[in-house]
Amino acid sequence: MKKGMTVTYEVDTGLYINLTNRCTNRCEFCIRNNDDGAYGSDTLWLEREPTAEQVIESVFSRDLSRYSEIVFCGYGEPTCRLDVLLEVARAVKERDKNIKIRLNTNGHSNLINGAPTEHLFAGLVDVMSISLNTPNAERYVDMCHPVYKEKAFSALLDFTRNVKNYVQKTTLSVVRQYLTEQELAECERIAAELGVTLKVRDYISA
Numbered sequence: 635m636k637k638g639m640t641v642t643y644e645v646d647t648g649l650y651i652n653l654t655n656r657c658t659n660r661c662e663f664c665i666r667n668n669d670d671g672a673y674g675s676d677t678l679w680l681e682r683e684p685t686a687e688q689v690i691e692s693v694f695s696r697d698l699s700r701y702s703e704i705v706f707c708g709y710g711e712p713t714c715r716l717d718v719l720l721e722v723a724r725a726v727k728e729r730d731k732n733i734k735i736r737l738n739t740n741g742h743s744n745l746i747n748g749a750p751t752e753h754l755f756a757g758l759v760d761v762m763s764i765s766l767n768t769p770n771a772e773r774y775v776d777m778c779h780p781v782y783k784e785k786a787f788s789a790l791l792d793f794t795r796n797v798k799n800y801v802q803k804t805t806l807s808v809v810r811q812y813l814t815e816q817e818l819a820e821c822e823r824i825a826a827e828l829g830v831t832l833k834v835r836d837y838i839s840a
């Protein structure tokens with residue numbers, strides 16, 4: 635496995651930020667299973683986690699007018715480094731509050747950080763994209779192997795229900811190839827009940 639210090643990288647029109655390789659899941663479909671590379675970068679495995687200053691420097695070394703959004707994503711779960719995430723987002727918004735910021739998350743933030751965290755994203759994150767993955771806790775444990783076991787699923791639902799009050803847009807996402815039609819319909823029902831959009835995405839193999 636090749637390691638490097640790819641702190642920011644481009645995907646389509648977005649600028650992506652790689653804060654950590656840690657995650658509280660081990661999903662069957664995770665791009666980390668590809669060993670070295672994804673999204674055209676072969677060094678998303680970090681030699682060490684970047685400091686907030688290093689991330690801010692990397693972000694501001696780019697021409698931000700070229701990007702439609704800034705995305706906290708990974709090779710890992712960004713809320714494992716919530717303080718750094720918030721500090722970087724704050725710096726970006728102070729520079730230009732119109733720059734759109736998205737967080738791709740597994741929704742475990744409250745478990746990871748041991749307290750409610752939804753309110754902390756207000757004014758800093760515009761779009762919250764939470765991986766739902768499955769329609770129930772049992773399937774979630776089977777597919778995502780969370781360290782928090784069954785309670786991870788209810789925690790991500792609670793996080794979704796609460797965080798939508800603090801950000802402009804909240805979506806739940808699933809990977810089409812890992813669900814039956816019936817499971818997909820159940821996920822749609824969950825999203826509708828929570829009052830958020832369901833995004834059905836395709837598996838990324840590299």
Ligand code: SF4
Pocket residue numbers: 657658659660661663664665666708709710711739740765778
């Ligand atoms: S939550 Fe995301 S980073 Fe973590 S194992 Fe699943 S796909 Fe990978």
